[in-house]
Amino acid sequence: MTEQNHSHAKEVLSNQEGPFKDLERLVRKYACTPYLRPIADHTRRAFADAEQFIADFYSKGNAQSAPLPVILDSGCGTGESTFHLAKQFPDYPVIGIDKSAVRLNKASKNNDGPSQPLPRNAFYVRAELIDFWRLALEKVTAGQWTIPYHALYYPNPWPKQSEAGRRFHLHPIFPALLRLAHTTELRTNWEIYAQEFAQAAHILQEMPVSDCIPSSRVAMTISCEAFEPEQPITAFERKYKNARQQLWLAIVHQ
Numbered sequence: 708m709t710e711q712n713h714s715h716a717k718e719v720l721s722n723q724e725g726p727f728k729d730l731e732r733l734v735r736k737y738a739c740t741p742y743l744r745p746i747a748d749h750t751r752r753a754f755a756d757a758e759q760f761i762a763d764f765y766s767k768g769n770a771q772s773a774p775l776p777v778i779l780d781s782g783c784g785t786g787e788s789t790f791h792l793a794k795q796f797p798d799y800p801v802i803g804i805d806k807s808a809v810r811l812n813k814a815s816k817n818n819d820g821p822s823q824p825l826p827r828n829a830f831y832v833r834a835e836l837i838d839f840w841r842l843a844l845e846k847v848t849a850g851q852w853t854i855p856y857h858a859l860y861y862p863n864p865w866p867k868q869s870e871a872g873r874r875f876h877l878h879p880i881f882p883a884l885l886r887l888a889h890t891t892e893l894r895t896n897w898e899i900y901a902q903e904f905a906q907a908a909h910i911l912q913e914m915p916v917s918d919c920i921p922s923s924r925v926a927m928t929i930s931c932e933a934f935e936p937e938q939p940i941t942a943f944e945r946k947y948k949n950a951r952q953q954l955w956l957a958i959v960h961q
């Protein structure tokens with residue numbers, strides 16, 4: 708898929724007609740399974756760069772005491788949404804994260820044209836999201852960061868049932884992902900992905916307190932709905948809108 712090929716955005720094709728049949732079992736299992744895969748060195752280095760950017764941002768007159776607010780734009784692709792979020796949250800650093808060097812190289816070049824410089828609170832890092840989120844959660848639980856808003860705009864849907872375990876809500880990272888931010892917003896052009904994401908959050912929410920679900924957990928409000936962006940804020944959003952595809956949101960507040 709290319710970002711330029713607006714009129715040929717294909718609908719998601721899947722051999723699933725509704726939410727993944729094994730969703731509940733997987734979400735429950737991962738709620739109680741520590742995720743121990745070692746964190747890749749390249750993501751540790753990228754995370755250190757993001758930490759430095761945040762420290763510099765707050766040392767240059769944007770006074771804040773810990774926890775420092777940070778906005779995340781995960782899977783930012785060519786970075787348009789990072790640019791928009793930086794304008795929406797001018798007082799906070801906004802970190803766009805993607806594993807694709809090709810897409811990130813286009814970031815800061817294609818945002819509303821070259822006449823618009825990258826906002827000073829925006830920063831891009833090349834990293835693996837799963838590892839970046841685990842490092843970010845350490846900062847949150849240590850009381851050093853707080854994440855008011857986490858954008859997950861148009862993640863790869865992995866629509867084949869055989870690939871369902873690669874969807875973020877069917878992966879061991881999901882409990883950590885939801886704990887990261889006060890508001891987590893998923894956008895997708897596949898209704899089932901949004902429904903599954905919201906269902907997985909409900910399942911976590913309803914699990915009784917136990918060894919793996921602490922009594923200190925925070926209640927969540929979870930919503931899932933169709934939406935139509937007036938102004939697309941990502942390359943994929945523009946492509947889907949131009950192809951008149953229905954778009955979906957799942958939002959988790961805690």
Ligand SMILES: C[S@@+](CC[C@H](N)C(=O)[O-])C[C@H]1O[C@@H](n2cnc3c(N)ncnc32)[C@H](O)[C@@H]1O
Pocket residue numbers: 781782783784785788804805806807810834835836837860861862863941942943944
């Ligand atoms: C479908 S694109 C959407 C990009 C952008 N959010 C948009 O809406 O235009 C998904 C992006 O997520 C990135 N991505 C997928 N899995 C990732 C992972 N595990 N770590 C980092 N980036 C990832 C891909 O490189 C790609 O740029």
